[in-house]
Amino acid sequence: MxxxxxxxxxxxxxxxxxxxxxxxxxxxxxxxxxxxxxxxxxxxxxxxxxxxxxxxxxxxxxxxxxxxxxxxxxxxxxxTADQHKEIAQFLKIKAGKIARESGFLTLKREAIDAFEKQEYQEAIRFFSLAAPYSKYDIDIYEKRGICYLKMGQYIDALADFDYYLIHNPENEIVLAAVQSAQKEISKKSNS
Structure with a gap:
């Protein structure tokens, strides 16, 4: 219409x-x-x-x-001339948003590819680059937390899991990963 x-x-x-x-x-x-x-x-x-x-x-x-x-x-x-300026400003902001979104999606895709190949250090790098673009894409924090867990970086894993659980407190995989990280931290402090 x-x-x-x-x-x-x-x-x-x-x-x-x-x-x-x-x-x-x-x-x-x-x-x-x-x-x-x-x-x-x-x-x-x-x-x-x-x-x-x-x-x-x-x-x-x-x-x-x-x-x-x-x-x-x-x-x-x-x-008016002012309206033409507003149009130019709007189009500039829109182009920036599209570029950011495109960059974010590319970084996230690269991170997930590395994650699936079990290249955890590379996945951490890409997830860390993607995270500032979208703090509400909590899958980034779940997967990066799992990468940290696999790399033995338990404190970092817990930080990502804590952030993830604020938004999705029922995820059993993340809850089990938290227990695993806490268990490993406890082992290290008792040795």
């Missing part, structure tokens, strides 16, 4: 209604890959071009991905 936007010229203000709210946007840029808009906060007031100053901007530039049945165009204003 987004094809309805294709006929709007850049700079057009349009809205759609969902339930009892109106969602207002200004079309900033249109390409086959993305639709960039300035978003306004949803409102119960019917948008019109002469009331634009009454609508608060929610985001200067974002991707349009809203579901809608019908859009209503209410007018057009030329895109």
């Amino acid at each position: 987004k094809s309805a936007i294709e006929i709007l010229p850049v700079g057009s203000y349009f809205y759609f209604r969902h339930d009892s709210l109106y969602y207002l946007f200004q079309l900033l840029e249109f390409s086959p890959n993305q639709i960039l808009v300035q978003r306004f906060w949803s409102t119960t007031n019917v948008p019109s071009i002469d009331k634009l100053r009454h609508f608060d901007v929610k985001s200067a530039c974002s991707e349009f991905d809203e579901p809608f049945d019908e859009i209503i165009c209410i007018g057009k204003h030329e895109i």
